[in-house]
Amino acid sequence: MSIINPDKIQLFLWRKYLPWLYRHSAAKGTPYDYYSVFFKDADNNRYILKEVHHNAPDQEGYLLLSSLYKNGDINKKIVDIPEMDAEIIHHRKYYSQPYKSIIAFAIDRALKIVTLKTHISRLKGRVVSEAKSDTETISRDRFNLLRLLVTSYVNQRPSRTSSGFSRDEVIALLYGTLWYKHIKNEAFRRKITLLLESLVISGDLTERQGSYYIQGQAITTLVEYEKEERRVSQQQKMHKNILRFMFVITVSTLLIILVLLGMAGIVDLHAIWQKILQIKPVRFMLKFI
Template sequence: MQLFLWRKYLPWLQRNSAAKGTPHDYFSVFFKDSDNNRYILKDVQGLDNGQDGKLSLSSLYQSSDVDKKFVHVTDMETEIVHYKKNHTLRYKSIFQFVIDHTLKIITLKTQIARLKGRLVSGAKSDTETISRDRFNLLRLLVASYVNQRPSRASSGFSRDEMIALLYGTLWYKHIKNEAFRRKITLLLESLVISGDLTESQGNYYVQGQAITTLVEYEKEDRRVSQQQKMHKNIVRFMFVITVATLLIILVLLAMAGIVDLQVIWQKILQIKPVRFLLKFI
């Protein structure tokens, strides 16, 4: 089944790779073999000839190309990356890619998450947004270090590699490329100052302090979330108390003969939105 899907979609992935020069919509296919050698797909040949097909792969460790038989594609760990305008979609298998390519489930889920994040960020202050960006970058670095993908060639991260990880390998063609560079540079320098990363010859390496920072941030984030939840519950409780108090006052005034509840109710019903709502119900 995997060979069938690879044979069907590999040519399409190659046609829509970075070679077409579109920075906002292209794919890259990475492979990792049992010897931990990592490659990126360069070309496919002869897939119509069954098992005689061949993959041309470029090594991520050195400037050389390697040819592998198509039938060996299932023996390697794979990663398909879809670089879009300001984010990436990653598929750990050909099955994930085919499902999303057909049904757009992962794409829709990602768009909803990005929209939610944009709305939440819009409601927060600039300080909170920068703090969250810093945390998200560090968490991404730790996750990439622990679960080194086939697209990663070393344990160190250069600034441009981090920008490519977040915005795609053709980020330098994007209209906001300078903004990407400045933002990531400042965040990386901040993480070096705090001891979460170390810098050596232009590469950044994750340190043990990063775990402590992530744990502390998550604890603080949970505390803030609990406080916000408690505040919302207090506001709701006060609203209920206020409404209940007004109703009690109206009932007492009606019992004293000061107000006529029936007249008040008729006036309320004359309000068009209320009449519409009652008819709708």
């Protein structure tokens, strides 16, 4: 039996922060500093928080959720919220900060870990942008881009209503939400466009109305590439082992030759050993040992 009940912790945090999140929503907050709360149930229905009613612990509190797929609102008991996937997004003037759970949001409210990490990432991006005008993409080839899209598709956030990716969304995944402010934003756009078109031609993606959708062929492509990657890695390890073995054989051969020459009286092994000991790194190693 688990001592810590995650559902109870989430329920406690939802009761604590839901009124605050509602007061700082798009309807109540400022245009450049507000929060959106999204939910997804087991049937893949997606909702956004609209209103909070009767949030007191001794009352049957409920939420008014607005559907993202169709017109209409539903009532949802607050006690049922921990059973749903949730996402909280803090919208700022130039970027947005997502939280994958109410626990992550609560921790950041108290310790500012996620916020600090975001600011450091933005500062790093700004410094790199100034220092290096030709910043390379995170995904340097089409395989990494395809793997990123498959991962984002599988772990689709509650705030997303479409399984497709627009070109700008793909660029934001790679370069961050402020990619359009970079001096090379047009280079980003052209490069990603070519990679996406290449994946469409190979059947890994399909393009419909400006959005790109993952196809089953993408899994086959990833599996084949990973097999090839493992094969190359094994060959490199084998090559390194062969080089080590050849080095050991060479050194052993030289030692055997020196011993034979010493036994024949051609080489003075004692004199050679004394000269070796005069080498400073060797003396240091012997003293250290």
